[in-house]
Amino acid sequence: MKIAIAGSGAMGSRFGFMLHQAGNDVILIDKWDAHIKAIQENGLTVNYNGTEKVINIPIYRPDEVKEKVDVIFMFTKAMFLGSMLEEIQPIIKEDTQVVCLLNGIGHETVMKQYVSLENMLIGVTIWTAGLTGPGKIELEGTGSTEIQNFKPGGEEKAKEIVKILKDAGLNGIYSEDVKFSIWRKACVNGALNATCTLLDATLGEMFETDQAISITKNIVNEFVQVAEKQEVQLDFEDTVEYIIKTSHELGHHYPSMHQDLMQHNRLTEIDYINGAVARLAEEYGLKAPTNALITELIHAKEQILNAK
Missing domain, CATH: 1.10.1040.10 (N-(1-d-carboxylethyl)-l-norvaline Dehydrogenase; domain 2)
Structure with missing residues (x-):
């Protein structure tokens, strides 16, 4: 499973880290130059419940990503969702699933402009994460991630993504009322x-x-x-x-x-x-x-x- 994390700050990096640790092929996408440089040169440094780990994980600016991905998890700030989706349009193919896990209300209105309804998933996560500096995150505690397909008929694909989240320890849940x-x-x-x-x-x-x-x-x-x-x-x-x-x-x-x-x-x-x-x-x-x-x-x- 090829997975992209679009918006790789604290929470995006947490998901990228845990999905990578579970054996998935993960790339990070971000716009913060210092963050990108730190991860490219030194890896992503993760303080995970008091234990420090460093993982080597690819990170790119949005316009640098060319490869096809199967799933994109959106973790930008809410006001940057549209601009990120516009910049990564080349990697959103007809079968690419796009999962929006942003804080706030009404993101589906923006998503519809860039992603087909069949490939849209919306959700919510109650994990926490802290960004302590460029290329450095701090993780502790537990949480869950709840998602649902936006259009009826997409339950099977949504449940496949839920399984990926479960296998990565992200406690995926398929919701009937997300x-x-x-x-x-x-x-x-x-x-x-x-x-x-x-x-x-x-x-x-x-x-x-x-x-x-x-x-x-x-x-x-x-x-x-x-x-x-x-x-x-x-x-x-x-x-x-x-x-x-x-x-x-x-x-x-x-x-x-x-x-x-x-x-x-x-x-x-x-x-x-x-x-x-x-x-x-x-x-x-x-x-x-x-x-x-x-x-x-x-x-x-x-x-x-x-x-x-």
Whole structure:
């Protein structure tokens, strides 16, 4: 199985590493020159549950990849999904399966412009990963990866990819309702990512504050209302409990948005998480003031830090 990871930051590198370790033929695709150079010259350095490993794995810029691949896992930042898909069009053949595992909501709208519906898979992963420098990632804990074919009739191919993920230790799951899981993860990210970024705090530090539960409930309430309009039923109490549980299990972890903005001075995916809920709420005639304010605050923080 020839596999490409399009967007090989922290999470993309995690998947590339684990799929490579399982014996798959894997290539990484990225645009960060320092990251590419480090991996090409020194390999990918992985701190895996406290043990350091170095693997030699090919990495290319999007315009350098010419070989046919069977499966592409998309791990770009949400705002770069379209540009990446456009640049890698030469390797997306009529039978290439493209799996979108990005944070946020609504990526299928972009995917449809570049990938046939028969070859589209959408999903969600709750693994974590940290990028500690060019060519260096830190991995710990456990997680799962849930996917579903976008168009009915693609179940068999989707389940083949699920098996590949299982064999690589990525705990693949075939979903009958991945849209629910995508919305639930987006809600978790909406409650944790931006708040920890604004507070410059880990998940645990955030939930040690007296305000954490109140803030979380306000965010979740707006997500629940908008999700219902999207025919997704998120249970308010269950979702709040799940977020609290996540914060306890990963208390020392800085979420990906904090890693992007505070640690690497990069633009965030806020418009595809809290911003998406605020935008959809307005379209549906609802109000989402908490998510709208959080989105504005993150954009202000990006400008203050001159994020790129």
